Amino acid sequence: MQELWNEDLHWQARRGMELGHAYCTCEGHYHSLWGALRIAGVNNSLKGEEPLLASLVLPFLRDDARVMIGGSADPGVLCAIGRIYAPRMPAMTIIDRCKAPLALIREFVEGKGLECRTLNLDLLDLDEREQWDQIVLHYTPDFVESRLHERLFRNLALSLAPQGTLVCATMTGASVPFDRRQDMESAFLAYALKALQDTPLAAQAQAPQFEQEFRLYAADRTTRRLTLPTTQDICELLQSAGLQILSEHATSRARRLLVGLDVVDTSSIIIAGRN
Numbered sequence: 236m237q238e239l240w241n242e243d244l245h246w247q248a249r250r251g252m253e254l255g256h257a258y259c260t261c262e263g264h265y266h267s268l269w270g271a272l273r274i275a276g277v278n279n280s281l282k283g284e285e286p287l288l289a290s291l292v293l294p295f296l297r298d299d300a301r302v303m304i305g306g307s308a309d310p311g312v313l314c315a316i317g318r319i320y321a322p323r324m325p326a327m328t329i330i331d332r333c334k335a336p337l338a339l340i341r342e343f344v345e346g347k348g349l350e351c352r353t354l355n356l357d358l359l360d361l362d363e364r365e366q367w368d369q370i371v372l373h374y375t376p377d378f379v380e381s382r383l384h385e386r387l388f389r390n391l392a393l394s395l396a397p398q399g400t401l402v403c404a405t406m407t408g409a410s411v412p413f414d415r416r417q418d419m420e421s422a423f424l425a426y427a428l429k430a431l432q433d434t435p436l437a438a439q440a441q442a443p444q445f446e447q448e449f450r451l452y453a454a455d456r457t458t459r460r461l462t463l464p465t466t467q468d469i470c471e472l473l474q475s476a477g478l479q480i481l482s483e484h485a486t487s488r489a490r491r492l493l494v495g496l497d498v499v500d501t502s503s504i505i506i507a508g509r510n
């Protein structure tokens with residue numbers, strides 16, 4: 236059962252890049268490069284975080300749950316949720332505003348004979364027409380401007396069925412001082428390109444176009460880390476949307492990308508519920 240949810244990171248990196256080049260118009264060539272960064276071990280937060288996520292979500296699992304994943308760069312979150320629910324098999328829906336990850340996820344589930352609905356929608360345009368028992372956001376709020384967070388969480392609260400839960404993993408805590416922005420971008424670029432040398436994409440990573448795309452990715456990634464909310468900010472937004480905070484957990488990780496600067500990223504998992 237568990238192997239149903241195993242990913243093929245090599246296939247995902249290659250196919251994700253093809254689909255990204257065909258469909259993704261996101262900042263920083265996000266979906267073209269996501270799989271390459273995962274196989275290089277640069278973006279591996281989900282792998283490290285899954286045991287914690289599982290332990291926090293466990294009390295809120297239900298039989299026959301309708302689960303919506305709001306924003307997913309590839310099949311990673313789907314597989315983590317699949318493993319957490321197993322042997323239960325929730326009815327899964329994945330929503331993303333970009334067509335590229337949805338196409339990759341469709342190919343993945345078709346290959347495994349799994350069922351998962353994909354919807355190409357902006358979460359900011361959700362209304363209460365459809366409701367889910369559980370909604371999972373895995374770092375999606377980081378991609379939504381702070382001024383739109385209120386709308387995002389209000390829409391999500393309206394999309395929860397009675398007794399439903401919202402599981403929100405998000406970065407909290409400012410990690411990059413504005414005046415170190417350029418240093419951070421260069422350090423990330425050097426680190427990512429070096430890590431890619433030990434992957435099956437090594438030859439491709441030498442191409443000038445690839446490096447240019449990575450440069451834009453690094454700039455966009457740094458921008459996302461300049462104005463992060465606190466855990467308290469997110470909890471208040473969830474409460475203003477009419478939800479109750481059921482649990483919250485913050486993890487701090489030291490980053491060693493910038494020599495001479497203590498950069499600590501904090502990510503939080505908050506679970507909120509509807510009455």
Ligand SMILES: C[S@@+](CC[C@H](N)C(=O)[O-])C[C@H]1O[C@@H](n2cnc3c(N)ncnc32)[C@H](O)[C@@H]1O
Pocket residue numbers: 261280281305306307308309311312330331332333336356357358359373374375378379
């Ligand atoms: C951080 S990525 C997910 C990464 C992945 N969860 C991980 O860390 O393993 C967030 C995803 O949310 C999508 N997204 C961002 N804002 C969105 C919105 N307003 N509506 C729908 N999807 C959105 C992006 O296109 C992207 O695929």
